[in-house]
């Protein structure tokens with residue numbers, strides 16, 4: 001069974017657009033847990049536009065001992081204001097997994113992975129510290145990435161394949177090449193001893209074929225589409241409830 005980790009960034013984006021506390025991230029996490037998800041993912045960023053450090057902290061308390069907690073982010077992004085940095089957050093909350101992502105400043109969302117052959121040496125001390133803290137470490141990589149042996153050598157246990165190009169090809173009607181690249185990447189990573197996660201723009205339409213093609217897929221983290229789909233699923237009953245009140 002592949003673990004579903006629900007990314008709650010979009011709940012925070014909606015909340016942040018008004019200020020205040022609604023929609024409430026803890027309530028959203030609780031709902032996802034009650035629905036059977038295996039994990040919660042957050043991706044705090046230095047500009048605080050998504051999940052914020054205080055969200056990361058309160059979620060840790062809610063999730064501990066219940067489901068996996070996956071925190072994503074760029075470990076090299078400098079602390080700024082209320083954002084203490086990814087490593088500092090990991091030291092505080094000790095999530096199940098930290099997924100290191102080479103986001104650059106101002107990126108709307110993640111759009112590429114690490115170059116393992118170039119980046120493993122500078123990642124080495126960070127991976128070591130995260131492992132000391134008891135966190136599993138996963139590296140965000142593009143399909144086609146090389147250097148999995150180097151990743152294993154510095155203590156990395158998983159990769160997360162960036163599935164944006166697969167999702168885009170699927171939406172355009174022909175995902176065969178993009179899927180084949182993910183399948184080959186997963187196979188090589190597994191042969192090197194890594195477990196394989198995947199994420200970005202996965203949705204109910206493109207997930208089934210992806211999962212079927214990747215034996216042993218350990219985890220998918222899904223946020224943007226899942227929250228959008230939840231809106232569609234929830235809009236009609238919600239409107240009906242308002243109509244009841246207004247009768």
Ligand SMILES: CC(=O)[C@@H](O)[C@H](O)COP(=O)(O)O
Pocket residue numbers: 007009010042043050072101108109110140199200201223224
């Ligand atoms: C690491 C990753 O794949 C990203 O997909 C990201 O976490 C997506 O979520 P946001 O764009 O909402 O931060």
Ligand SMILES: NCC(=O)COP(=O)(O)O
Pocket residue numbers: 007041072160198199200201202221222223224225226
């Ligand atoms: N790691 C990917 C993730 O957490 C969610 O990405 P998306 O579904 O919001 O594109």
